[in-house]
Amino acid sequence: xxxxTQLDSHVSVSExxxxxxxxxxxxxxSPSLFWYVQHPNKGLQLLLKYTSAATLVKGIxxxxxxxxxxxxxxxxxxxxxxxxDAAEYFCVVSERDTGRRALTFGxxxxxxxxP
Amino acid sequence: xxxxxxxxxxxxxRTGEKVFLECVQDMDHENMFWYRxxxxxxxxxxxxxxxxxxxxxxxxxxxxxxxxxxxxRFSLILESASTNQTSMYLCASRLTGGGMNQPGGYTFGxxxxxxxx
Numbered sequence: 363x364x365x366x367t368q369l370d371s372h373v374s375v376s377e378x379x380x381x382x383x384x385x386x387x388x389x390x391x392s393p394s395l396f397w398y399v400q401h402p403n404k405g406l407q408l409l410l411k412y413t414s415a416a417t418l419v420k421g422i423x424x425x426x427x428x429x430x431x432x433x434x435x436x437x438x439x440x441x442x443x444x445x446x447d448a449a450e451y452f453c454v455v456s457e458r459d460t461g462r463r464a465l466t467f468g469x470x471x472x473x474x475x476x477p
Numbered sequence: 478x479x480x481x482x483x484x485x486x487x488x489x490x491r492t493g494e495k496v497f498l499e500c501v502q503d504m505d506h507e508n509m510f511w512y513r514x515x516x517x518x519x520x521x522x523x524x525x526x527x528x529x530x531x532x533x534x535x536x537x538x539x540x541x542x543x544x545x546x547x548x549x550r551f552s553l554i555l556e557s558a559s560t561n562q563t564s565m566y567l568c569a570s571r572l573t574g575g576g577m578n579q580p581g582g583y584t585f586g587x588x589x590x591x592x593x594x
Contacts, residue, residue: 371517405587406567452519464510464535465569465583467519 364389364455368468376476381425381440383471385453388434395436396454396465397427406452412436423447448475480504481586483568489592496555498589500568506584507572509551511535511543514565514588523566526551558593565590 369384387393397409410421417429427438436453453468484499502509508527512520512535522535526545540562544552551570555562568586 368519406585408583464508464522464525465520467512467521469517469519 364391364393364457364466366453366455366466366468368451368453368471370471371469372472372474374474374476375443377445378442381438381443381447381473383438383451383453383473385436385438385468386434387436387453387455389455389457391457394456395427395429396456397421397425397436397438398452398454399449400452400470401449409438409451443473443475445475445477448473481568481570481584483566483586483589485589486587487590487592489594490555490558492559492593494555494558494593496558496591496593498553498555498566498568498591500551500553500570500586501549502551502568502570502584503549504570504572504584505548506570507548508570509545510569510583511541511551511553512567512569513537514567520567523553558591560593563591563593 365388367386375381395412398406399409400406409425410419410427412419412429420426425440427436429436450470450472452470454465456465481502490496510525511523514520521537523537523541524535524543526532529545529548532543542554566589569583571583
């Protein structure tokens, strides 16, 4: 069985400061991990994904995430927040060895960026 | 550009009505999924289909059924709508196997916001 825990439901940062969105996962198999972003009234957009290559994954818009197997974590970071980063972020896991299996989503973290 | 299209952006239905939510993809994907999204709960899987006429229950299938008669279309059915089914419904699709290594892997529709009154 697979599950995802996003440790913060809301995160507020000032523009230009670093962003950290925390995610822990549980998986019986080698997981694939994703971060998706959803802007208000918009669809889900893939930020980045980890599928067993490099543990530090770079995504779009300056985001990156590091897969740490020992800590079962996949935290999302960005060095400097922009106002346009305000959105809801979802950490997602999928078990690669069960090819048909669907994605399991975390409960989401709403990021606010203050001017 | 690849697309997953959900036929309605907003729907308002009455309690007890039979409701159909339609999803069409143009990517020849085998796998299709229905999720519902609720504040504080993220997206939860209702049903998925890995081929035509094949379906499997997800995590919250109660009160829902699905139909996959053609590869490109996956319908979610609320047999008798209830107020606790008021939610945002998202459809997604992906290729089997190779989908995980493709950019994005999964493609999501823009969602149908259903209100049951």
